[in-house]
Amino acid sequence: MTTTFQPFDVPGAQTVHGNAFPYGLEVHRPDGAASSSDVPTVDDAVLAITSLAESGRLSELLQRHGAVLIHGVGHPSAETFARLVNAAELARGSHPFEQIGLAGKRTLVAENVWTANEGPSDRRFYQHNEYSRYTRFPSNIHFYCQTKAPHGGETPIAHSALVYERLQDAVPALVHEVHQRGLAMKMVFRAPGHEGWGNEFNWAGEHSFGQEFEPGDDRDTQKAKVEAQVRRLTPTFRWLQDDTLELTQHIPGIRRAPASGRPVWFNGLVGRYGMTRDLGALEPPYLGRDGMTYLPCDYGDGTVIPAEYLQRLEEVVDGLEIDLCLEEGDLLLVDNFQVSHGRKPWTGDRRILVSMWANDQFPIETF
Structure with a gap:
């Protein structure tokens, strides 16, 4: 048929x-x-x-x-x-x-x-x-x-x-601050061999930043190739002494859906907060039970987002699932x-x- x-x-x-x-x-x-x-x-x-x-x-x-x-x-x-x-x-x-x-x-x-x-x-x-x-x-x-x-x-x-609309009613200060300041989304990528456990990844992954690696590349060559990929996302990054890579991507946090023209909550903030909380990594040194580091995400100017805003954000989003x-x-x-x-x-x-x-x-x- x-x-x-x-x-x-x-x-x-x-x-x-x-x-x-x-x-x-x-x-x-x-x-x-x-x-x-x-x-x-x-x-x-x-x-x-x-x-x-x-x-x-x-x-x-x-x-x-x-x-x-x-x-x-x-x-x-x-x-x-x-x-x-x-x-x-x-x-x-x-x-x-x-x-x-x-x-x-x-x-x-x-x-x-x-x-x-x-x-x-x-x-x-x-x-x-x-x-x-x-x-x-x-x-x-x-x-x-x-x-x-x-x-x-x-x-x-x-x-x-709908998330954006409900947040305007439930946590208007968060919506206002994200709209005005944007967000600084911080991430940590460990060096190969230093991953945590359960959701293993590092900066050398083929779809992390190792896209251009060739067999025989030494560590300095690998890091140079990683930096070229990172710069496609952000100019804000640094290497730590153990070759851990930290980077920050500055994003607006609220965007306008092309289909409807309506504002949408588009930032992954609640996803990051919920996972970090569940892994016990909300406080310094931000080390989760899986052995990975989860740096907090802040407003775009580096100001800390109040914990009560994030808690209320999670409640609102959970209620709309x-x-x-x-x-x-x-x-x-x-x-x-x-x-x-x-x-x-x-x-x-x-x-x-x-x-x-x-x-x-x-x-x-x-x-």
């Missing part, structure tokens, strides 16, 4: 500015049956999602709703996801996002498809727009469930325009400029894949 998609109501969806969030699409079954014979072939699903993208409908849905959940495609595998997401994004005129400064562990498993952060399953990841605490970030990040956890492992999302329990084969397409995401702990096997894309037709501006 010809594969098409039809709308469905996503459990727990919100209404944001008059639109369903997220928007749901499922494979259309003409007779209403749900037998395995109704699952489309991968080829048919690729044709359907390509048609959706080429028509402009997929971009329209992402711009209006922020996130689109596609259900019922079947055949869960990295290769299926790669075929679907590459077809959709290339048809939209996008190109793969080049990662620089990756502060986590991911594995490339198919064309433009990665494992989601491979940090420990008992660790919660709080809301963040992908790479939003950096000066470079993708316009879209897409998620795919290959293996569903038997317990937990939800993928929570939140609408960044939608916990999505992705089924195997589900594809969650996300406008990274409008929607943040996180990860809940789980037990058992779980495998979520991601793909990141940039689309220069829709640049995001400072608010």
Whole structure:
């Protein structure tokens, strides 16, 4: 049969500015049956999602709703996801996002498809727009469930325009100060061999700052190549005596979504705060239980952000989360400029894949 998609109501969806969030699409079954014979072939699903993208409908849905959940495609595998997401994004005129400064562990498993952060399953990841605490970030990040956890492992999302609006009411001083001063997002990358444990990364990673490394490079050559990559993000960095790299990226913290023109909370601040708190690294020397250093993020002029502001920020964002329990084969397409995401702990096997894309037709501006 010809594969098409039809709308469905996503459990727990919100209404944001008059639109369903997220928007749901499922494979259309003409007779209403749900037998395995109704699952489309991968080829048919690729044709359907390509048609959706080429028509402009997929971009329209992402711009209006922020996130689109596609259900019922079947055949869960990295290769299926790669075929679907590459077809959709290339048809939209996008190109793969080049990662620089990756502060986590991911594995490339198919064309433009990665494992989601491979940090420990008992660790919660709080809301963040992908790479939003950096000066470079993708316009879209897409998620795919290959293996569903038997317990937990939800993928929570939140609408960044709604976060901004609620923060204006709940913590207006924080919104005002971020708007006026921006944010200084500090990061630490250890030298190879000096990583912590649980979410190991260092500055030599291929998608951290080791993109140009060659076999036989000595340490000085490696550091020079690292600096060239770091400068693509920020001029503000320094080396410590043990070859630890510290860098600070100055970002506005509040931006304007190109799709709607509305201000969005776009900075990763709550994600950083929540993880740092959980790891016991809020106080000097900012050393977490995982052996890694987590420097505090300040206002752009170096002023400390009051702890009570950060606590209230977390409460507001947590209250706006939608916990999505992705089924195997589900594809969650996300406008990274409008929607943040996180990860809940789980037990058992779980495998979520991601793909990141940039689309220069829709640049995001400072608010």
